[in-house]
Each structure stands twice: as structure tokens, then as C-alpha cells.
Amino acid sequence: EPEVTQTPSHQVTQMGQEVILRCVPISNHLYFYWYRQILGQKVEFLVSFYNNEISEKSEIFDDQFSVERPDGSNFTLKIRSTKLEDSAMYFCASTSDRYEQYFGPGTRLTVT
Amino acid sequence: SQQGEEDPQALSIQEGENATMNCSYKTSINNLQWYRQNSGRGLVHLILIRSNEREKHSGRLRVTLDTSKKSSSLLITASRAADTASYFCATGAGTASKLTFGTGTRLQVTL
Numbered sequence: 052e053p054e055v056t057q058t059p060s061h062q063v064t065q066m067g068q069e070v071i072l073r074c075v076p077i078s079n080h081l082y083f084y085w086y087r088q089i090l091g092q093k094v095e096f097l098v099s100f101y102n103n104e105i106s107e108k109s110e111i112f113d114d115q116f117s118v119e120r121p122d123g124s125n126f127t128l129k130i131r132s133t134k135l136e137d138s139a140m141y142f143c144a145s146t147s148d149r150y151e152q153y154f155g156p157g158t159r160l161t162v163t
Numbered sequence: 164s165q166q167g168e169e170d171p172q173a174l175s176i177q178e179g180e181n182a183t184m185n186c187s188y189k190t191s192i193n194n195l196q197w198y199r200q201n202s203g204r205g206l207v208h209l210i211l212i213r214s215n216e217r218e219k220h221s222g223r224l225r226v227t228l229d230t231s232k233k234s235s236s237l238l239i240t241a242s243r244a245a246d247t248a249s250y251f252c253a254t255g256a257g258t259a260s261k262l263t264f265g266t267g268t269r270l271q272v273t274l
Contacts, residue, residue: 154198
């Protein structure tokens with residue numbers, strides 16, 4: 052069964068460094084999303100992406116964040132200058148029918 | 164209350180018993196979905212119910228939706244130890260919309 056994959060599974064970085072989180076959505080899906088979950092808290096929406104552009108973003112998704120679909124398969128989230136409060140589990144999701152979203156296993160980002 | 168709040172926050176039952184989790188939300192929705200998350204892992208989609216549906220079944224799962232009360236429930240029948248996880252409801256407001264997640268219910272099923 053097709054699934055969303057994410058790499059790396061765990062990323063440790065120092066404050067102020069740039070990180071890129073990578074996702075490979077399910078191949079025939081057209082809508083892509085990033086969410087994050089700070090430890091012990093609810094899952095929060097960051098951004099949605101369709102037709103090579105951002106369709107919606109949350110207040111969390113400030114100028115430090117960017118997304119890109121550099122080729123036909125990858126979908127990336129970049130954080131330019133990480134802060135301690137960016138430490139969280141980041142989930143990529145995709146959908147074809149615009150309702151049911153399929154999530155990847157997540158990347159645990161630890162900022163020290 | 165916030166959009167998407169589940170209760171109870173934690174539920175402990177014995178194997179074979181039924182588990183019921185509730186979700187309330189505040190704004191109008193197009194659909195409501197339930198996800199399972201094992202500790203520290205990803206989110207697994209369980210079931211989706213659209214705003215014009217009242218009840219849906221999938222295997223041991225039964226979901227109800229009451230849009231007049233802005234609430235949903237997830238029933239897991241004949242629970243198993245492997246059902247131990249956190250369960251989240253998530254609401255979608257429209258086409259290709261973001262999902263707004265609830266606070267989750269931690270379910271513990273003991274032998």
C-alpha cells in the first residue's frame with residue numbers, strides 16, 4: 052500500500068542553523084501539507100501546498116519557514132534559522148481527494 | 164472550548180470491552196476524521212465522516228456525527244491490547260482544507 056515517507060526520522064540541530072525536512076508524498080496525490088506536534092500537545096497545521104504554490108498557511112508559518120516541491124516526488128520544509136521552540140515532531144501529509152489526508156511517520160526535530 | 168476537544172483525556176479499559184471517545188468542535192465543518200497515534204509515531208487515518216452523514220462503520224469502529232450538537236463519537240468494540248494509542252479527531256472545513264486536530268484521548272487497553 053502506498054505511503055508517505057519522511058526523512059530524516061530524527062534531526063538534531065543547533066539554534067540558528069537551517070534545516071530541511073523532506074517528504075515523499077503518495078505518488079498520485081496533488082495536495083500536500085505540513086503539520087507539527089510539540090511534545091504533549093495537539094497537532095497543528097503549518098501549511099498546505101497545491102499546484103506548486105502555497106494555498107494556506109497558519110500564523111506559525113512565518114518568514115523563517117518555506118516549502119518547496121523541487122521535483123515530481125519530493126516536498127520539503129525549510130526552517131531558515133531554528134529556534135528552541137521549533138523543537139517538535141513535523142508531519143507531512145498528502146491527499147488526492149482533498150478530504151482524507153495520509154500522514155508520514157514524522158521527523159523529530161530537536162533544536163539545542 | 165477549542166475546536167476539536169476530545170473527552171475523556173484518558174481512558175483505561177480491559178481487553179474485550181468497548182471504548183467510547185467523544186469529540187466536540189465549534190465551527191462549521193465539511194468532514195470529521197479520526198486518527199490513531201501510537202506513542203511517538205505517525206498518525207494513522209481510521210475513518211472519515213462527512214457532514215451530511217450521521218453514522219459510519221469500519222470493522223470494529225463506529226463513528227457518529229451530530230452537526231446540531233457539533234460533536235462526534237468514536238466507538239471501538241471488543242478492544243484489544245493493540246488498540247492502545249492516542250486517538251484524535253480532526254475537522255476539515257472545506258475543499259483541500261487544513262485539518263484542525265483535537266487534544267486527543269489516550270486509550271490504554273489492558274489484558
